[in-house]
Amino acid sequence: MNIFRMTATIPALALATGLIGAAPVIPPPPLNFHAHTGSFWKLEWEGTANRTTFVQFSLDLDGLEYAPQMDFGTGSKYSIVDTENEPKFFIRVHYLDAAWVDTMLRARLADFDNDGIPNYYEVETEGTDPFIAEPFVDSDSDGISDRYELFHFGSLTGGSAGLDTDGDGYDNGFEAAMGMDSTVGITTAVLSELEIHLPN
Secondary structure, three states: OOEEEOOOOOOEEEEEEEEEOOOOOOOOOOOEEEEOOOOEEEEEEEEOOOEEEEEEEEOOOOOOEEEEEEEEOOEEEEEEEEOOOOOOEEEEEEEEEOOOOOOHHHHHHOOOOOOOOOHHHHHHHHOOOOOOOOOOOOOOOOOOOHHHHHHHHOOOOOOOOOOOOOOOOOOHHHHHHOOOOOOOOOOHHHHHHHHHHOOO
């Protein structure tokens, strides 16, 4: 069950918005938004093949935040929101249709904004937008973003752009720029997939 708590607002406006990848254009899913129990409201929709979905919400009807969840593929999908009986709230399903994303594992590990941080970590841990790369911040001036270093090396001093941490012949800076993991060696198969899926 996907439950997230927030001070929110209802009457709610529920929308679906999508980005289209390599798959044919598929219309947004119809959404059903209704009272669940107490101050909880339930958003329901039907999943679509090769569609990765994220739930966004707004507490102030101005900016949107990502709920710490994502879903993939066909079948009935839902999210339950605790509105704490607030009178206003906005929620939507944001999605990407991409033929190359064919499993939940691939959707979680994919990096839709090519910033080197997988979708699952951006949404479930950082609460950042998996479609728009965060600004590049390099507080230790080693050529690799702080977010990339924290995710892949566990600290801001774990890797430097000129080093080849995994010993595969590609330095950390190249692997970070390509959205790869600098701690796992690159193989020919990985390079072939990288060529296919880099954004234009």
